[in-house]
Amino acid sequence: MGRQDFIVVSDKFSEFARFNGGMTPAQIKAMLMLPDGILPKTISLHRGQGLADAEIEELSAMIRERDPDGARWKIEGLLALPPRAGGELSHKRKHCNTLVANPTKIDGDTYSMDLCIDQNCELMDDHQTGQHVQGMILIEASRQAFLVVTEAFFLRERNQKSYFVINSVTSQFLNFVFPVHAHLLYRVISKDINDRRQKFDVEIDLVQAQQVCMTTTFSFTVYPADLIAQKERDLAETAARNCLQGIVQMSLGANGASRSHSGASGIHPA
Secondary structure, eight states: OOEEEEEEOOGGGHHHHHHHTOBOHHHHHHHHTSOTTOOSSEEEEEEOSBOOHHHHHHHHHHHHHHOTTOSSEEOGGGGOSOOBOOHHHHTOSSGGGOOBBOOEEEETTEEEEEBOOBTTSGGGSSOOOSSSOOHHHHHHHHHHHHHHHHHHHTSTTTOSOEEEEEEEEEEEEOSOOOSSOOEEEEEEEEEEEOSSOEEEEEEEEEEETTEEEEEEEEEEEEEEHHHHHHHHHHHHHHHHHHHHHHHHHHHHHHHHHHHHHHHHTTOOOO
């Protein structure tokens, strides 16, 4: 018996599966209902993008029940990715909104983490266009990369709540990213750390099939939350006050223009 390999992607990436010999969970479940002997080859599954962690567990359990000896279904590739980063690192309350795996330190200031898209995330809630992964998802994954690396490797010993401020961000898209395995290569270009704050300049490459598909740079600063909270409150109060003053001035100006127009036409308000 031969072997056939399939990349498993979520149902929202069904167009990619249709044109590239992939599979969706719905298709796998349908195949598991077929009688023994129908499948001519051993099916080997590899995890693509869009799959929820619970969905992987459900598929794995169904396959093990149907093929306990693993003679016809190989699922090692479906389970191969490292776990999604926790919400305490990604700053996400819903697990599905975390787009990156736990980071690994490669050397001094270089880190790596896998892209882990769940189709239930906030950025795929509306719709999916075409076969590629949307650019805003990749920008958000890059943003989460600096959060998880900083939380895991620079803030863990500080034992205090922190506040991240983005100073600048640039992104350069070099190629489409498709719903197959990809990883983010994270490099700290410069860092300035003291007791009051930590400032970083970083560069993040999104790599797929040994090709850099997107490069993003961030300059950001990390402050203790209590230090920045008062400054944020002061700025919010100033913004609200200035906005209200502008609204009042516009309203007075409009009323004045209306009265002037009424007087010119010989009509006086009561």
